[in-house]
Amino acid sequence: MTTNTAAQRSQNLPKRRPESVGECPAKRKASWGILTSQGSWADRSPLHEAASQGRLLSLKTLLSQGYNVDTLTIDQVTPLHEACLGDHVGCARILLEAGANVNATTIDGMTPLFNACSRGSAACAELLLQYGAKAQWESCLPSPTHEAASRGHSECLEVLISWGIDVDQDLPHLGTPLYVACVSQQIHCIRKLLYAGANVQKGKHLQTPLHAAAQHSSTEIVNLLLEFGADINAKNSDFERPVDLAAPSSLVERLLLFHEVQVIDLEEESTTTFLSTDNQG
Structure with a gap:
């Protein structure tokens, strides 16, 4: 009885009209934003797939068929975002030329340049900048510079520096690129930033790069910052000096204490010399 009822219902359902061979591709293209100036709201288009996988021929074919070069996913990701995240320079170039x-x-505010720096693709970063990519934004959008610094992508950082970025760009939620690099213990990026003129004292609010280095027990980074004139007596919002954040009895603590003694000795020597000269006068 139940079987017969189900069979009858299935017979009464309207049958879907089969689409002709010619109209299927057209409908698919429309769903991916074909011939629209604003991009589409598809989840993932064939163009996204080709760009993310580095398939140059497929990408060229799809573009020649009229697929929108700026087709968007629900999250507003473009094929160029995908190409840069995958370090596919050839695909990125084709998309930019188109x-x-x-x-x-x-x-989420991520640009193709941010994706390139996140991946560590210096070639994509250079290409994007040549095509007018904005290296730094005044708003709190995700920063390519901070991303490269935090991930240790020194080549990307070098590219950005060569294009004249502000190496001391201070974002409220992150601090400076130097501070971010110290938190992530990226020595090569720290060195690049310091030699590019980064302020050794600028960190996140009152927390200096030296505070971050001391807290993460990196003697190499602490030494480098001290060489560039980091202030060992700088205090954060909790009135703590870098040495106060170092692990007890650690190499970093001993290094900072030793440097502190040297600074005191130097100050005393300078004072003595000044007083001696003053008395002679």
Whole structure:
């Protein structure tokens, strides 16, 4: 009885009209934003797939068929975002030559340049900058410079520096690139930033790069910062000096205490010399 009822219901359901061979591709293209100037709201288009996998021929074919170069996913990710995240320079170049928006931002504020720096693709970063990518934003959008510094991508950082970025860009939630690099213990990026003129004292609010280095027990980074004139007596919002954040009896603590003694000796020597000269006068 139940079987017969189910069979009858299935017979009464309207049958879907089969689409002709010619209209299927057209409908698919429309769903991916074909011939639209604003991009589409598809989840993942064939163009995204080709760009993310570095398939140059497929990408060229799809573009020649009229697929929108700036097709968007739900999260506003473009094929150029995908190409840069995958370090596919050839695909990125094809998309840019086809007119891709070099400064497109996702709903999270990520640009293709941010993706390139996140991946460590210096070649993609250079290409994007040549096509007018904005290296730094005044707003609190995700920063390519901070991303490269935190991940240790010194080559990307070098590219950004060569394009004249502000190496002391201070973001409220992150601090400076130097501070971020110290937190992540990225010695090569720290060195790049310092030699590019980064302020050794600027960190996150009152927390200096030396505070971060001391807290993470990195003697190499502490030494480097001290060489560039980091203030061992700088205090954070809790009135703590870098030595106060170092692990007890650690190499970093001993290094900072030793340097502190040297500074005191130097100050005393300078004072003595000054008084002696003054008395002679």
